[in-house]
Amino acid sequence: MKRSLLPILCCPVCKGDLELRVDAEDGDEILEGTLWCGACAVAYPIRDGIPDLLPRDEQE
Amino acid sequence: MNHPAFSRDDQVYAPAEDTFLLRDAALREVRPDDRVLEVGCGSGAVAEALLERAASVTATDINPHAVRSARAHGVETVRSDLASGLRGPFDLVLFNPPYLPTAPEERLDDWLEYALDGGPSGRDTIERFAADVGRVLTPYGRILLLVSSLTGPAAVRDLFAALGYVVFVVAEERVEGEDLIVLRISRDLCRISAGTC
Numbered sequence: 001m002k003r004s005l006l007p008i009l010c011c012p013v014c015k016g017d018l019e020l021r022v023d024a025e026d027g028d029e030i031l032e033g034t035l036w037c038g039a040c041a042v043a044y045p046i047r048d049g050i051p052d053l054l055p056r057d058e059q060e
Numbered sequence: 061m062n063h064p065a066f067s068r069d070d071q072v073y074a075p076a077e078d079t080f081l082l083r084d085a086a087l088r089e090v091r092p093d094d095r096v097l098e099v100g101c102g103s104g105a106v107a108e109a110l111l112e113r114a115a116s117v118t119a120t121d122i123n124p125h126a127v128r129s130a131r132a133h134g135v136e137t138v139r140s141d142l143a144s145g146l147r148g149p150f151d152l153v154l155f156n157p158p159y160l161p162t163a164p165e166e167r168l169d170d171w172l173e174y175a176l177d178g179g180p181s182g183r184d185t186i187e188r189f190a191a192d193v194g195r196v197l198t199p200y201g202r203i204l205l206l207v208s209s210l211t212g213p214a215a216v217r218d219l220f221a222a223l224g225y226v227v228f229v230v231a232e233e234r235v236e237g238e239d240l241i242v243l244r245i246s247r248d249l250c251r252i253s254a255g256t257c
Contacts, residue, residue, distance in 0.1 A: 001138070008095075009145060009147060010147040044145075050131055051139065053144070053145025054122065054141060
């Protein structure tokens with residue numbers, strides 16, 4: 001995902017802001033990292049450039 | 061879409077007549093400054109067609125194989141149930157939903173189910189989408205929603221009307237015993253401005 005995507009994302013549960021933590025990037029593409037919802041204390045992963053914003057209890 | 065086609069390898073709904081009808085309607089509707097969201101993007105064929113035609117294109121799917129496919133087509137993707145992980149705002153929202161009426165005993169227990177199963181009425185996912193889409197849509201935003209004669213288009217229209225939207229048919233095509241229909245949905249601005257019309 002590009003950094004510019006961050007403002008249009010939200011926590012799928014509380015709709016609050018997410019905080020971006022980058023583990024690996026390639027140019028302006030964030031490949032691995034985390035989107036952290038402080039209100040819910042939940043970390044949503046970014047894997048292979050794709051944020052996974054499913055509620056954590058709906059994971060498969 | 062009575063005989064839906066799937067890619068066997070990746071469990072993603074392969075582009076079919078419904079895909080192309082929505083894509084062509086979207087190409088007619090899109091404006092260069094639109095921020096576009098496609099919900100339930102599947103392979104990504106519709107979103108990909110808009111990449112050079114809009115200010116931005118973002119796509120979601122609940123199916124992990126689908127978001128990988130769409131990203132491989134150059135589309136910015138987010139794994140999300142409908143628009144639940146998106147804040148927007150978006151000027152144009154596209155959705156080719158699971159719309160086939162499906163009894164519980166007919167359900168498939170895999171990712172293909174998400175692409176097709178509209179619940180007993182065919183409208184379960186459309187109802188969830190309708191209830192939430194206003195949260196991410198700009199005041200003058202437009203929605204293009206693909207439905208089928210099997211889904212009860214009149215009931216879909218009533219559903220959106222009750223939520224304060226106006227609905228027009230902008231494309232129709234008869235395919236194998238069903239009519240595919242693209243609805244253009246926007247806020248009823250007369251109602252927003254408190255009865256000034």
